[in-house]
Amino acid sequence: MNTVTCVAPVNIAVIKYWGKRDENLILPVNDSISATLDMDHLCAKTTVTASPDFKENRIWLNGKEESMQNPRLQNCLREIRKRAQVSNGMENWKIHIRSENNFPTAAGLASSAAGYACLATTLAKLYKVEGDISGIARAGSGSACRSIYGGFVRWYSGSDPTGIDSIARPIAPATHWSEIRILILVVSDSKKKVSSAEGMKRTLETSEFLKHKVDKIIPTRINEMQKAVLNSDFTTFAELTMKDSNEMHAACLAAYPPCVYMNDISHSIVDLVHKYNDATGTIKAAYTFDAGPNATIFLKERDVSEFVGILNNFFPMSDLYLNGYLKGIPIKAALPSSDLLGKICLTKQEPGRLKYVICTKVGDGPKQLPDSEALSSIN
């Protein structure tokens, strides 16, 4: 019997992947750039056990058995088999996969990136696969390929029809820009959403604006973003991050029928960030939104307590400290000055529109854990 356990991080794109040039191979229409988040606060953990005694392959996600017949899971396994280095018969052993997230699925955070990055990493260790494995993670979910590396990561779309050159590469490690903090604002929402796979397909097929973004905007912007990261240039990084998010959601609205991911609260957060930046006369915060209403805010460590104070003024979260509204890195919210509040001038929301806030930072890539930390059938 052979067991391997790994953890892998979530990533947040600042130049988004939205649109596939090949649906089956999961090849994107453009390059994207993301920040990998610290695994202390958000990560997936996976244990894979291979045994000659197992009768069939099985998978449990967050403790519940699921079907192995998921095509994305099968894609990952197929890619691993192509590169497996074992020759003692283990390649024919059946496997049991257990995977969990250290954050609630109910948070509505995309977990597929961390999940497939973790699966690819764990299987690669088990079958002694060498070299870059971002293509294996990509076979499960596009954005997962960026979670194979820590720090800031670029996923090159590539041009080969086989997808061989569609891989992720690190731009800079987490230590390169350690003052960056990331707040995930989990927004209350009950609406059933269009999945990102379906949403990006519809947008690519029907939105003229997405074609414009891919052909005319991203080719220059992607290199500007990479340069901003390498130069630790927050103003440029923040501006490009917000523009790219706005343009992704504009492209979604230009789909027919439109794909709507942001809600009223999301739009109020956009408003707050712009008013906060205007009031302070500097770009101190940047927002970005994925295929849902939650906001991710990038800012510098020294501005976190001021921003959270402002946020709690306009989006009250009941008792900030008693009820676990602030998770992750401990934050002490500053009481905002009346001068700053006056300049921001926004309508105060009813309490409870934000479920909670997770404060985190840029972190490292996946890692293997000792067998003592394996997920077992009883936990």
Ligand code: DP6
């Ligand atoms: C908005 O990676 O979830 O988060 O490849 O179909 O699994 P599939 O899509 P997925 O899409 C992520 C879209 C996004 C932007 C991004 O992470 O780049």
